[in-house]
Amino acid sequence: MIGVAFTGALRDFVRPGRIVTWLLIAVVVGIVGRIWVGFQPGQELATYGQVVEVLVFRVLALAAAIFGMQVLAAEVEQKTIVYLLTRSIPRPSLLIGRSLASFAAVLGASWAAWLAAGLGVLGPRAFQTPGFWWDAVVILLGVLAYGTLFIFVSLVLNKAMIYCLLFAFGWETFVPNMPGDLYYLSIYPYLKSIAGHAEIEREAKGMMDVLAGQVTGMGVPVAASWAVLLGLVVVLGGLGVWWFGQREYVPREDVE
Amino acid sequence: MIELTGVSRWYGDVIGLNDVNCRIGSGVTALLGQNGAGKSTLMKLITGQIRPTTGEVRVFGNDPFSNTQVFEKLGYCPDIDSFPEHLSGREFVYRMGRMMGYDHETGVRRTEDVLQQVGMSDRADRSVKGYSKGMRQRIKLAQAIFHDPDLLLLDEPLNGLDPVGRREFMDVLQGLAMRGKAIVVSSHILFEVEQMTRSILLLHRGRLLASGDVSEIRDLIDRYPHRIKIRGDRAREMAGRFAELPFVVSLSVNEALDEVEVQTRQAGDFYAVVGDLAAEGFGIWEIESPDNNLESVYEYLVGAQ
Numbered sequence: 001m002i003g004v005a006f007t008g009a010l011r012d013f014v015r016p017g018r019i020v021t022w023l024l025i026a027v028v029v030g031i032v033g034r035i036w037v038g039f040q041p042g043q044e045l046a047t048y049g050q051v052v053e054v055l056v057f058r059v060l061a062l063a064a065a066i067f068g069m070q071v072l073a074a075e076v077e078q079k080t081i082v083y084l085l086t087r088s089i090p091r092p093s094l095l096i097g098r099s100l101a102s103f104a105a106v107l108g109a110s111w112a113a114w115l116a117a118g119l120g121v122l123g124p125r126a127f128q129t130p131g132f133w134w135d136a137v138v139i140l141l142g143v144l145a146y147g148t149l150f151i152f153v154s155l156v157l158n159k160a161m162i163y164c165l166l167f168a169f170g171w172e173t174f175v176p177n178m179p180g181d182l183y184y185l186s187i188y189p190y191l192k193s194i195a196g197h198a199e200i201e202r203e204a205k206g207m208m209d210v211l212a213g214q215v216t217g218m219g220v221p222v223a224a225s226w227a228v229l230l231g232l233v234v235v236l237g238g239l240g241v242w243w244f245g246q247r248e249y250v251p252r253e254d255v256e
Numbered sequence: 257m258i259e260l261t262g263v264s265r266w267y268g269d270v271i272g273l274n275d276v277n278c279r280i281g282s283g284v285t286a287l288l289g290q291n292g293a294g295k296s297t298l299m300k301l302i303t304g305q306i307r308p309t310t311g312e313v314r315v316f317g318n319d320p321f322s323n324t325q326v327f328e329k330l331g332y333c334p335d336i337d338s339f340p341e342h343l344s345g346r347e348f349v350y351r352m353g354r355m356m357g358y359d360h361e362t363g364v365r366r367t368e369d370v371l372q373q374v375g376m377s378d379r380a381d382r383s384v385k386g387y388s389k390g391m392r393q394r395i396k397l398a399q400a401i402f403h404d405p406d407l408l409l410l411d412e413p414l415n416g417l418d419p420v421g422r423r424e425f426m427d428v429l430q431g432l433a434m435r436g437k438a439i440v441v442s443s444h445i446l447f448e449v450e451q452m453t454r455s456i457l458l459l460h461r462g463r464l465l466a467s468g469d470v471s472e473i474r475d476l477i478d479r480y481p482h483r484i485k486i487r488g489d490r491a492r493e494m495a496g497r498f499a500e501l502p503f504v505v506s507l508s509v510n511e512a513l514d515e516v517e518v519q520t521r522q523a524g525d526f527y528a529v530v531g532d533l534a535a536e537g538f539g540i541w542e543i544e545s546p547d548n549n550l551e552s553v554y555e556y557l558v559g560a561q
Contacts, residue, residue: 001355001357004354004355005355008351008354008355012340012342015342078338078340079336079338080336080338080339080340082305082332082334082336083334083352083399084355085304085305085322086303086304086305086327086330086332087324087327087352087355087356088324088325088327088328088355088356088357088403089324089355089356089357090324091322094355245322248305248306248307249305250300250305250306
């Protein structure tokens with residue numbers, strides 16, 4: 001039954017119009033990377049790392065928010081949730097199948113952006129560059145972490161898209177640069193730590209360093225990052241499945 | 257098949273259903289009530305989308321909330337007009353069927369079967385987005401009967417259908433009922449319900465006001481005077497004839513409108529007399545019974561309690 005939920009949802013998520021949109025976003029990432037590396041001669045590898053962290057990770061977060069809402073929140077908004085919840089498919093299978101479909105869609109969009117970033121900054125030699133393929137794994141981990149978090153938020157809160165976008169573009173941008181321990185409460189520093197990209201060498205920090213969370217220079221140990229992100233996926237995933245099995249999901253105006 | 261015991265359901269401070277006790281068995285049962293009476297809440301409780309605040313709902317002996325065993329035997333046609341609009345009718349029905357556990361081949365075959373049953377086989381490959389209201393209702397019915405359920409719940413299935421569409425839809429329902437399915441249909445139109453079944457549950461402001469045969473409801477209504485307006489060419493003379501009838505409770509004449517308004521306890525007998533007058537040569541232009549609608553029934557029944 002998970003397979004049925006997965007294939008049905010995936011067909012909805014990767015419609016032609018959407019594929020074109022995400023491919024265009026990837027192309028923009030590649031073009032920006034190409035321009036960016038022109039301003040930082042001799043630091044191609046570090047620039048590639050910065051493009052991945054600033055742009056690809058944000059494309060990932062954006063895709064996770066959009067496709068995460070499609071898992072169930074959009075069905076509630078459009079009132080079509082009733083069709084899903086009166087089938088003989090168990091709720092956990094439904095949620096897991098649709099979540100996996102959203103992860104696949106986010107992964108596709110993010111990998112497209114990552115490949116475009118690599119080609120834009122490093123050109124064809126990106127594929128031989130040390131650490132390039134490792135980013136594919138980091139992105140997969142990011143897809144699971146952001147995806148699980150956003151799906152969980154959408155199961156618990158109404159209008160979850162707003163919170164998810166605020167988290168992805170507000171919290172994740174500013175908290176990693178703030179002094180103190182608050183950055184432990186964001187996903188970005190953990191991904192950055194596992195990715196292990198080289199940083200741009202310069203004394204004055206600019207806007208790109210802010211967006212890349214490179215202002216304070218604080219980091220999280222790699223092992224701890226893996227533990228935190230995998231723990232987040234397991235805990236929030238489990239909580240989400242439990243919550244979805246317990247809660248009523250009826251369109252809002254029907255409740256009022 | 258369905259049993260509700262002391263079921264109440266609150267939405268915050270608003271009560272959707274208030275201490276409802278009832279049993280629904282096989283055959284066609286109509287859930288009758290005005291908008292906001294609690295019909296959809298009752299449907300949602302039976303289909304396990306929501307839980308009762310107090311009391312107990314049992315469907316096939318089980319708690320229906322998120323219960324796949326119940327869903328295997330239950331088909332639900334919701335009152336919403338929402339669909340995944342990018343899909344064709346066939347794709348939508350097929351996908352809903354696959355989620356009932358059917359494999360691809362069976363899913364394709366069953367999809368064609370149910371589309372034929374609801375008369376949509378030839379139009380099912382068009383996008384749902386372009387469907388008329390009637391076509392959308394049929395597709396909703398198709399997904400509900402896909403797995404040949406023992407119990408079928410239809411929430412306001414005739415809403416928005418034109419007379420021909422209603423007739424066709426009712427024919428489909430009658431066909432299903434004849435095959436031994438238990439069908440619960442909600443509606444706010446008494447006339448519609450009477451064409452489908454004799455067995456009704458009457459809801460009003462969340463309470464179960466009456467249940468049983470629709471004729472019992474009619475009898476209840478008949479305890480209270482019917483208001484009937486007649487327009488004709490000799491209004492005052494007609495009024496004189498009506499005044500002699502023992503079952504006429506009151507009457508008034510509006511000569512400016514050529515209208516007589518009568519209150520009677522025996523509407524059937526009164527209409528027979530009107531027929532006799534017409535045969536005698538009285539010009540009868542219009543007969544109107546403002547009471548002959550569900551709102552009046554509610555008023556009567558609420559007043560009677």
